[in-house]
Amino acid sequence: MSLKLVALLALALLLSCLALLNFSLGFLLGATLVPPAAAVRPGGNRLPLAILLVLTTPGLSLFLAVLLERELLEAPAGLGEAWQRFLGALGQGLLQEHLHGAHLSPLLCLGAYPCWLLLWNVLFWK
Numbered sequence: 182m183s184l185k186l187v188a189l190l191a192l193a194l195l196l197s198c199l200a201l202l203n204f205s206l207g208f209l210l211g212a213t214l215v216p217p218a219a220a221v222r223p224g225g226n227r228l229p230l231a232i233l234l235v236l237t238t239p240g241l242s243l244f245l246a247v248l249l250e251r252e253l254l255e256a257p258a259g260l261g262e263a264w265q266r267f268l269g270a271l272g273q274g275l276l277q278e279h280l281h282g283a284h285l286s287p288l289l290c291l292g293a294y295p296c297w298l299l300l301w302n303v304l305f306w307k
Contacts, residue, residue, distance in 0.1 A: 188299035192218055195292035202285060213242045223306040230304055239293050
């Protein structure tokens with residue numbers, strides 16, 4: 182349980198710092214990461230929680246957001262087009278980081294993935 186406490190504290194620190202820089206991104210990331218983080222526990226039935234953690238990875242969340250955006254525009258995208266848009270979004274993040282010095286994307290990855298990996302450790306702790 183102390184490892185879960187560390188994971189939740191790291192997630193809270195990440196989201197509070199992110200909310201100061203970009204509130205909408207912090208809110209969306211919090212809405213996708215906090216419920217699975219609260220549900221993860223070191224015992225019991227692990228399969229539904231593992232599926233929930235896979236569905237809330239930041240990369241898959243971005244891919245699902247691309248699909249949802251196209252659906253809300255009433256121009257549904259196939260998986261190939263959604264994949265191309267996903268790669269375009271990642272490319273735009275890298276381009277903004279290199280050209281404009283927008284360091285939010287790398288810092289977000291450096292904070293979100295360790296929290297997510299700590300939650301995996303909590304889930305499969307023996």
